[in-house]
Amino acid sequence: MPKLYKRDESPPARTVMVVAHILGLSYEPHDLNPVFRDQDTPEMVKKNPMKTIPTWEEDDFCLADSHAIIMYMLEKYGKPEHEYLYPKDQKKRATIHQRLFFDCGILFPRLRAIMAPTYMGTLTELSKSKITNLESAYEVLENYLQENLYLADDNITLADISIFTTMSSLYGIYPIDVTRFPKLKAWCDTMSEQDYNKKINELGAKEHADGILAIMNYNKKKQMAKL
Ligand SMILES: N[C@@H](CCC(=O)N[C@@H](CS)C(=O)NCC(=O)O)C(=O)O
Structure with a gap:
């Protein structure tokens, strides 16, 4: 196995x-x-x-x-x-690959840039530049959702699954402003309703985001105690 x-x-x-x-x-x-x-x-x-x-x-x-x-x-x-998750049609598949590279090269590294210094004990809150980076990534996703109902097609593909696992940690740390990113918020709500989210993703995502916020808070208290 x-x-x-x-x-x-x-x-x-x-x-x-x-x-x-x-x-x-x-x-x-x-x-x-x-x-x-x-x-x-x-x-x-x-x-x-x-x-x-x-x-x-x-x-x-x-x-x-x-x-x-x-x-x-x-x-x-x-x-x-x-087949719908990873269609053989070359253009659809290429679009899915591009979205996966966006997750791999941009979105997840922006989450990792929060995770690493938090776990190392140095990050106490989201800096302006980290927030700008998150908002610009949210904006890219909002724009992808202008093109199709989902991120790469009019149905869920591998791109949605991959990006949603990252987003479901991220929005627990930095919530989505529904007035600026309405399509992204609606997409997250739809992805949250999928049975595989409830069975496999939801709890881990919540524990991840809650853990990061709790450690940031702890780092803040520790730094203030030193002053
Ligand atoms: N692009 C990689 C990212 C994997 C990754 O960075 N995973 C984190 C845990 S969420 C990790 O193992 N970090 C340890 C490290 O970066 O040294 C993937 O999609 O698998």
Whole structure:
């Protein structure tokens, strides 16, 4: 059986868990906590030199990065009824890839830029520049939603699943202003209603966002006590 190295709070790990759930794919879960660097053991570094979760393992084949993993899963395990998630039409597929690269290269790194200094004990609140970065990413998503009902097509695709796991952590930390980003807020509400969100994503996302806010608050109190 394939193995998934993951943690429920991790947005990219939740992406792989949601897609596996939709495909009906079983895997052996292995929890690793990146805050304690559980993924840095020589055995894990051999499987994933990037030292990140999620990592997917099938016999002697290991694959890192949630975006690469879900594309592989659909190509290998997708049945005709899953075609809508990753259509063969070249332009649709290219658009999905672009949205996945947006998540990988822009949206998730902006969340990570909040996570890392929070866990290291230095971030006490969202700085102006972090807020500007989040708002400009929210604006990009709002604009994608002017083009289609969902992020890459008129139905849910891999792009929506991947970006929603990131967004469901982010909006717990920096809520969406419905007057500025009405389509993004409505899309988040629709994604929240999906059964796989309630079963797989919701709790981990809430624990992730709540944890970050609680640690930021703790960092603030600690810094004030030093003054
Ligand atoms: N682009 C990667 C990002 C993975 C990632 O950064 N995961 C975080 C946990 S949410 C992690 O393992 N961080 C440890 C580190 O960056 O050293 C993916 O989609 O899988």
